[in-house]
Amino acid sequence: MKNLALYDILNQIGIVAENGTKNPMIKQVLNYAKKEIDDHTLVFHIDRERVRGKYWKDNHSVVIVTDQPELCTNLGDESKHRLSLSDRC
Numbered sequence: 402m403k404n405l406a407l408y409d410i411l412n413q414i415g416i417v418a419e420n421g422t423k424n425p426m427i428k429q430v431l432n433y434a435k436k437e438i439d440d441h442t443l444v445f446h447i448d449r450e451r452v453r454g455k456y457w458k459d460n461h462s463v464v465i466v467t468d469q470p471e472l473c474t475n476l477g478d479e480s481k482h483r484l485s486l487s488d489r490c
Contacts, residue, residue, distance in 0.1 A: 404428050407464060410443060416466065425462035438463060446473065 408424045411417070418424070428441040434452040438444070440460050446452060446467035454476035457463050467473055 402428065402430065404441075407443070407462075414466075423462070425464075427462075427464070434465070452476075 404426045406424050407427055408418055410427060410430075425441055427443045429439050430443045430445070431438070432445045433448045434444050434446060434450065436453075436456045438457055438460060441462045442460075442464070444452075444463070444465045446465055446469065449469065449472065452465060452467070452473040454463075454474065458475075458477075465473055465476070
């Protein structure tokens with residue numbers, strides 16, 4: 402996979418990052434969450450399973466795109482890192 406900036410990926414799928422959101426380079430994309438994950442990973446939460454962020458506490462730049470945030474726990478300061486859907490979605 403070609404490394405892409407997070408904002409470039411989000412713009413393509415209609416998600417707008419709020420002011421202050423970091424723009425890391427994404428090196429891997431998954432469509433499910435797993436316990437062992439690499440740094441700089443974007444996860445599309447499609448499988449509807451619980452996402453337990455405690456497994457990634459030492460990772461850097463892990464981004465989760467979900468429409469069910471209640472299934473995602475232990476992600477750190479969620480209010481600080483939340484992204485919002487644009488009007489197109």
